[in-house]
Amino acid sequence: MNGFGNKLSNLEKYWILYDVGNSAFILLVSTIIPINFKNIAQTNGIIPSDSTAYWSYAISLSTIIVAILGPVLGTLADTKGYRKTLFAIFMIFGVLGCAALSLPLSWILFLSIFVFAKIGVSGSFIFYDAMLSDITIDERMDHISSLGYAWGYIGSCIPFIISLLLILFADKLSLTTSFATSIAFLLNAVWWLFMSMPLIKNYKQIYYVEVKENPLKNSFRRLYDVLRDIKKQKKIFIFLLAFFFYIDGVYTIIEMATSYGKDVGIDDANLLFALLLTQIVAFPFAILFGKLSKKFKSQNLISTCILGYLAIALFALQLDKPWEFWLLA
Known part of the structure; x- marks a missing residue:
């Protein structure tokens, strides 16, 4: 792969395509899925604050x-x-x-299937991220990773906009809102699967550990060795601990934004369109941060983003108007 400059190889394109595919589901997790769950819960007599708590429990469990x-x-x-x-x-x-x-589901079954799906997408990321070392060279990892984020953001808008139009104009299409939402879930599932196929078909593992014993037993042994050695590598331990709190905070804001906004009285249309805006804004800025990583230290860029999230979280404490939600988006 050396020497191809800024031109993307086919494998790099296929790796980026998976981000385009799974980001459709990730966008649903922060928009349509929590709104749909809260609507199902409300029809079953569950008050908004309780449904928000149940939603957060499901996310935490996954x-x-x-x-x-x-x-x-x-x-x-x-x-x-x-x-x-x-x-x-x-x-x-x-x-x-x-x-x-x-499918037409009770609120508890809906949450259970959501946890199942969330484990699926999160588990796939473990192997997807590990593929990057086989896909490209070290010098291009930041660039390819930022392109994955960028095209994932903008690409996920395609099935999301179709889903949004189906739900908002369900009456004019002679559909019930619940049936339109069902079509939206199926559409995004097909989109995700279709975008995954090129990577699955063409990817080959280059870097690996060859194991002669039972792979599962060996993985536990190697994991034990890593945990034992990590005591001697304090910087790695601190990094892992810091990343745990960092990424958990990021995902909590992303996954709870719609549910929180609905609880403070913002209507579904404003919530959905505002979060669509985040995808569009994220596209150029993901590319920008990828380029900035060549000029500035990554920890300085991350610190800037953390300060941004801190400001968002503090401002959200008093949020109760649609324009405020749009501003945060």
Whole structure:
């Protein structure tokens, strides 16, 4: 791959395409899915504050499960022949979960399937991120990663806008809102699956650990060795601890924004269009941050973003008007 300049290789394009695919579901998680859940919960007599709590419990449960599985899956990702297979399995779990949300479900079953789908997409990221070292060279990783984010943001707008139009104009299309929402879930599941196929078909693992014993047993042994050695690498331990709190804060804001906005009285249309705006704004800025990473230290850029999130969280404490939600978006 050396020497191809700024031109993307086919494998790099396929890797970026998966971000375009899964980002459709990620966008649903912060928009249509929580709104749909809260509407289902309300029809079952659950008050808004309780439904928000149940939604947060579901997100926390999926996060805890992935956190427990993550280290083992991470070591399996390095084992010869496992990276692509496990990536495909978790991707399929996520796609099937997204599609299953289209069924008429009770609120508890809806949440259960959502947790299943969330584990699927989060688990696939473990192997997807590990693929990057096989996809490109070290010098291009920041660039390719930022392109994945950028095209993921803008690409996810295509199925989302179609879904949004279906739901908002359901009456004019002679559809019920619930049926239009079901179509939206199926549409996004198909989009996710379709965008994943080029990577699954063409990816080959280059860097791996060859294991002769049982791979699962070996992954636990290697994980134990890493945890034992981490005591001697305080910087790595502090980094992992810091990243845990950092990324959990980021995802909490993303995944709870719509539910919180609905609780303070902002209507569904304003919530959905404001979060569509975030995808459009994120496209150029993801590319910009990728370029800035060549000129500035990554920790300085991350610190800037953390300060931004801090300002967002503090401002949101008094949020109760649609224009305020748009401003934060």
